[in-house]
Amino acid sequence: MNKMVSLILGLSFLTAGLKAHPVSYKGAVSVMSMNQANMSDQWIHYSLTPRFSVGVRSIRLTEGSQDSWSHLSQFGLLVKRWNYDNFQANIYTFGGIGAHTYQDRNGFAALGGAKADIESRKYLFSQTYEALLQSKAKDFHRYTTRAGIAPYIADYDQLHTWLMVEYQFKPGYQRQHDVLPLLRFFYKNVLWEVGSSIKGEWLANFMVHF
């Protein structure tokens, strides 16, 4: 019964919208791959407009030696954007529904969340909340805060470098708190990040826009 309520709540998120930087320019295909020891998150999204995108997403959550997998259809919505001379700020929402597998059992999965970010050429700050509700495994909530600074200001066609630190709070999970210093690089339409938790676990993210 509890799971039903959770699912309904999850579905109601959908009416509110979808995920973080999942909306790009009109006609863009965005591929994102975010990988950590205890979680991986893969996205393919297509932006129908600069405000709305649709796609698919796969999430692996590892707790102890157990993996749970969720595969979802997802959409992203840019709720509000502020374009100024020296900075840009955004609010996104996202949501999805799909299936999940845990210990050979199959169930339903739903997710929803929101992201706010602000960036200039030198500084970046973002805050994300997302909930993944799984009918055959425990629910997952994650709060992510990220701050970044660019050590040099790169030109359009140069390699861009960012020093960042991410904090993740996952209540109820073994690794409730994670602090992840990381390096972001991007060149033209390809972005990659490498980092590690302060406990020494790796992190590798990759993103490309077509």
Added chain:
Amino acid sequence: MKLLKSLFVTFLICLPSLTFAGDLVVTISGMVCAFCAQGIEKKFKTEDSVKEIKVDLDQKKISLKLKDGKQLEDKRIIELVTDSGFNVKKIER
């Protein structure tokens, strides 16, 4: 000789920026990230009338060179920039 050579190389490197006199310059707000701005370049490159585009993040401007005899209306420029997720501040011809 070595000096001459390096001067020549410098000249060659600078050549594209010296010769790039755009037919029109568009000032764009919100263009702070090269990864996002790449959408603008892509949009304009696929536009039939555009021969060349140069993005300048410092000035928040794009310079466009048009193909001979081709026009690009303000309305279309605004549409392309908006589709990329940004706003047009000024168009100079």
